[in-house]
Amino acid sequence: MAKSGEFAEFVAEYVVKQEYEDIDEKEMQILAKLKQTVKPLIERQESHKTEANTENSVHRLRSQMSINETNNNTTEKSRTVHKLQECNGKLTQMEKPVSSTTKLDLITKYIQLFGRRSLFTIIFAYIVSTISTMASGLWLSQWSTDVIDGTDINDNNEWRNVRLGVFVVFSVIQMLAIPGAQGAISLGCVSAAKQLHSLMIERMMRATISYFDTTPMGRTLNLFAEDMDVLDSAIGFVIRVSFLKFFALIASLVMISLETPLILLAILPIIVVYMLCQRLSMTSIRQITHLDTSARSHTISYIAESYNGTAVIRAFGADRDFGRESHRRLDAHNRCQYSLLVAKCWLAVRLESLGYSIVLLSAVFAVAFRHTVGAGVAALAITYALNITDVITQLVINVTITESSLMAVERCLAFRELPIEAEWYNERTKPADNWPTMGCIQFTDYCTKYRFGLDLVLKDIAIDMKGRQRV
Template sequence: MGISNSSLFLIFFIAHFSVMILRSLWLSNWSNENAEIKKRGGAYNSTDLPMSVETRLIVYASFGGLEMFLLAMAFVVLTAGSLKASYGLHAPLIHALLRAPISFFDTTPVGRIINRLSRDLDVIDKLQDNIRMCTQTLLNACMILVLISISTPIFLLCAAPLILIYYFVMTYYIPTSRQLKRLESASRSPILSTIAESIHGASSIRAFDKTERTTTALSTNVDKFAQCRYLSHMSNRWLATRLELLGNTTVLFASLSATLSTKYFGLTPGMAGLSVSYALTITEVLNICVRSVSEIESNIVSVERVNEYQKLEPEAPWEVENSEKLDQNWPDQGKIELEGFSMRYRKNLPLVLKNIDLKIHGGERIGVIGRTGSGKSSLTMALYRMIEAESGTIRIDDVAIDTIGLHQLRSKLIIIPQEPVVFSGTLRFNLDPFNQYSDAEIWKCLEICQLKPFAQDDEQCLDRHISEGGKNMSVGERQLLCLCRALLRGARIVILDEATASVDTVTDGIVQRAIRQHFPKSTTISIAHRLDTIVDSDRIVVLDAGRVAEFDTPSNLLLNPDSLYSQLLNEKNRKQ
């Protein structure tokens, strides 16, 4: 909220309760005046009154209006400060998540991230209600104790022990409640993760008959959450019982004090009535106060959890000053060099690429093959700096990629991934989200990719709606859409990460033909699932256990029957 907003909020609230005390004292004085009149037998002359009834009403109404104004101003300041605080937490959280390295998403369940962005932020947004209620009830309790103590000083004898008991109840309850809230929040994440994973993999769960196992896992997670929630409710009941007992004790002592003060110390009926009427509300006020303090302490856990994600170690800088010195046409050749390059996904994990030395000439068509786990996709991640190098360097056109910003690097590369990425929106948005190309250029690329009929099937054409994840498109159409996106951008370096592994041979042919015809001068790196898609490559890289086992032309590799390339090709032929 900030110091200024918090200070203003407290000033308005304290002023509000001060006016409330004055209003109560004014009403008490008015009651005493009527009591004096009754003592004189009920007959009075209006001229004998210190103030007229109209004046009394106007002053009383003025106090009420001023109370409302001060309370409204306190709420306005609190709401404005809460919005500012919410934005101050949400914006850095989103920025930290978007800039987090890929290793974070590999090790963090999606349910935990969803929990931070939904439940925790929702709790933080509701903190303003807890703060308002806590401040309001705390000041209200102080006002009640002050009024009772002023009217019946004898009450101070029992007030101190009661306050001490309240304090011990709070110090015992609040830490317990805070830990229970933390357990409750932690036990909610596995539920969200299980639900998200079940929805995403519903077809696989049914295909492998794992429905019962998934249901059992979800039930177990729900049971753990219910246990934490039940204990939280039981702790609230424990608190309520003790607060009710202490509150009723306070009312008893306040009533006795008022009775004794009226009889022996000349307390006026108006002040006695004021004291007892406020004492009757002390139970509820203190109950709400303790609960509000507890809620604030418990919900602050959500702030801690959000703050934890705000401090995530980010990727390399998006922009680097040295990047501005690069030629705008970089890379103009597409030459790639790897010198002693090694990489691991995370600390304490084995190397996935080991001392790689490669020199790829500009405009070459390079095929990359290897068995599962040999490091093919890791090479792509290294080029995009999704994983930083353990040692060694990658140079593109003689520029070390670790000396430039990630945006400068990634914007110059094109990748057609194995799993096509399609966003919810229009066809135009999926192809050209930043409106950089004309309709004619988009239609030309659609025709090359043979997606023109798909666009024309809908009367909205380029504004045709694409469902989330491209659910209203086939896998082949989604892959061709990614190809069309790549053709629009154009680049000197094109990476195909098993781009045709999950499509039919017809779509595979369209992709390969488009790459050959429309990226003739670009350096093309094809990570192959089907060996026949790279037979026309200029050279082939064969990876084995993270090392470059072979790097030569297809014809030279086939001349050696003991080469890994020959063995992989023979295995493929035997399977066919």
């Protein structure tokens, strides 16, 4: 023990590690003497223990930092792999249906582009035209009733002139109201198309390069060709017919109800079935229209790309392969066209069947109330009932086409969310009038990436090039 040999070191290590629990007084006295004897060894053991703990802490800290760094690198790699898996190695993005806005919001936005004044003018003109049409029909029925009742007004020139004069007034009102409404519709559609075209041109001219990398040229051409044609001409026609048939339906229901108001209770369920058929068919027609637009875009893109690479195609002798692929894409587009035609025919057949039931009800009520309803009014009601079949059918079909045409408006309005480059002029970064005062170029923590969603290719670049300094 006095020589501080190996046994003394063993005792010192035992004393340091020993926990003093369940030890009596004699053992405590012996341990106290041993501590005094091997005190230098105990201090050295405690020093070694402290150093070992410190080294272990440092080692654990380094291990934790290494694990965190590995996890961070793994996370970054997983993000990159996830991005590559999302795009599946393809740069071009598939066209997706635009459904960010509801139908009511879309109609409201189009009305804003169309113009509220034009809309009010159209409604007022069609109301005046409808009232004059119903009034002229009632006036003619009353005129025919006078002859049946034995009061031949042809012998009375003054009364005949009154009948003719009133009828001419109603006809003139219709002649002025209908062209006025159609003119307002044309002006409103042209105004909306002009604003949408200006929006698309402005966003397209300032679009980022990534948009042109990920968007096929055929899709862009289809937007500026097919969709703009819908906005310029097609949508105006279907809106015109929809307004005309809607007010004609109101006039027909009013004239049929003159026979007996009870007929409206029988016609109301049929109108509800009309609406259900329209809702059911609209879902299919909307999806088929989207498929048709997508197929047309793919066909246009393929033909344009094939035309640009004609020399390469001929050099490799792949004319037949490209011809077969072109025919396949055209067949896909034609299938969409025929499917759309079949969907419209499906709707027309069911609407025609429902319309003839209204004619049957009108005839049954005319016979049932023959003692209380005049012959002229009954004939007028049945005449309008015969026309109501075509009116409701055309109304539902044109409303359906109008809703599908509004998809072109939705696609054009989607250009507002297209990412664009910075403004041409920025007052905040505008240089002074006396710029440049000295010829130097300086970059401070400059970072850049190829496009949004990718990793940085340059990170924290700092360059300071003085005037007249060689680079």
